[in-house]
Amino acid sequence: MTGFFQLLARNRLALAGGVVLSLVILLALVTPLLPLADPDVTDTANRFKLPFSEGALLGTDHLGRDLLSRLLWGTRLSLAVGFAAAIVAATIGSAIGIVAGFYGGRTDNLIMRGVDMLMAFPYILLALAIVAALGPGLFNALIAVAAVNVPFFARNIRGITVGIAHKEFVDAARLAGLSNTRIIVSEVLPNVIPVIVIAMSTTIGWMILETAGLSFLGLGSQPPQADLGSMLGEARSALITNPHTSIVPGLMILVIVMSINLLGDGVRDALDPRLKSGALSRPMAATRVDRKGPLPAPTGAGLLEVQGLQTQFHIKDRVYRAVGGVDLHVAKGECLGIIGESGSGKSVTALSVMGLVASPPGVITGGAAHYEGEDLIGAPYRRLRGMRGRNVAYIFQDPLATLHPLYRVGDQLIEAIRAHRPIGREEGRRKAVELLTAVRIPNPEKRIANYPHEMSGGMRQRVGIAMALANDPDIIIADEPTTALDVTVQAQVLTILDDLRRSRGLAIIFITHDFGVVAQLCDRVAVMYAGRIVEEGRTADILGAPRHPYTARLMACVPEVGGGKRRLEAIAGLPPVVDRLPEGCAFAERCLKAQEACRRDEIPLVRDGASAVRCLYPNDPSREAAE
């Protein structure tokens, strides 16, 4: 709950709306206690007194009644009717929506067609018809406004319920033998309540306006009782001669509706869990860069050289050091593997290179990524945009999440090419077929007309690779592209990537959990732990004789096909949380060789020829070979 209020407070407009609305509600609540004139007593001798006259701060109306008093009593009434109508409409509408969405079939059809019929009438006509049938009066106006808003809630909540009613957790509740009523109350309702609150917060203002509209037409509050709408209606004839009689209630309606709407938008944003990590602020086109200290100069190692990269997530007052000073490079035609446990910072490292980490909350706080000597971190957005996909392309783990579900794969390929080159449709089509052929999709002429859901996981991943190849990039960063595939398809996809790198001289950075993939594809490998590289070197050296205890234990977790039965050595404990990294070696807590010194100071990455290790007591490959 505190998180909700903190998020709400971060949205300045919502905060302003909340403060203003609270003041208005407070005023309305204390109105009976204030020393105000009677709002209904007429004094025709003092008609149309101007604001700031003696004894009438806001002046008087056409019957000499005190406008301030009428305004406060009227506001009290309008707010009460608006809120009551919203609660009634939300309760009835949501109940209808939940029942229709949950039961579906004929029940849904019957209820929703009734709702459609209500919606087919212009709402004001419907409200007028209801008031005409029930007779004028504020209570009847409340019923009319609530009734015309029921379909709005019913439709919205029905849509959400249909989605929830088919979720696995609802099926699980059914299998557990829960009754439909129990399922609705315990499984469905908690999931739709935020939507109901959001819909209410954005419609209360609207309902206050509608009630005011009915009163303005003489169908709501009846004389001498004042509400904001009837005050406006009565002031209509003096609009030109005594505008203050209209301006006073008009301004109050404006203030109430604006503040409710601003607050409603803020409530909606704060209740949405997807916006909690900072996306409420406008996401930036490239990751925010806030580097202090001198920048590393390029050494000319490789086509892409990452030096001392530090990327953090700033969430509230916490700092998550996802990447804490990573150095790596990859040359033309080379494949560098990055391996490590989940959460070790592999993806964030890769995304930082092209400024693709979402900001907020991501911030690059140090280091450089030199591409042919040019530092990409902090490069202007136009430059990064020009290079994304053109020089450095990405392949992600789940192509279903990266391919647009509503466009044919051919059109998506053509779009990817056109983002960087102005080519015609025909040429684009030819190139798309060429790309699908390059990734060995059979029958590419036909396949370009497929939608992503019409392809298998392996096919979609090939389309992902084709997309990355669309603009002939120099570097491809592949983030676990084969994790979701079965071993045969995985082998095919890896072969395609390997062939492409050899034939096109592509540099590949391959992020994976899988030592088998590293062995098959990568020339060199970097092992990451808690946002840092702990070991780096030639694949054969590292797989043959890992020097860092973490690498050795990670490899011991991997079952070997044909290696006979053996006990798999799981690594006890968990990686440290990156907002509370320990002093010294981050792996010390889980390391069997850890000494006191490991927990003291920063441990440097010590280079020895082609390999490097960040450990005070690394395994000695020569001794192990001798043993």
Ligand SMILES: Nc1ncnc2c1ncn2[C@@H]1O[C@H](COP(=O)(O)OP(=O)(O)OP(=O)(O)O)[C@@H](O)[C@H]1O
């Ligand atoms: N948007 C974010 N907000 C806060 N923390 C994040 C965000 N994205 C990543 N992190 C944190 O950064 C750290 C590194 O994440 P990253 O995705 O790079 O790990 P990874 O090694 O690629 O893991 P996996 O193999 O599961 O993809 C993790 O601790 C993660 O919780």
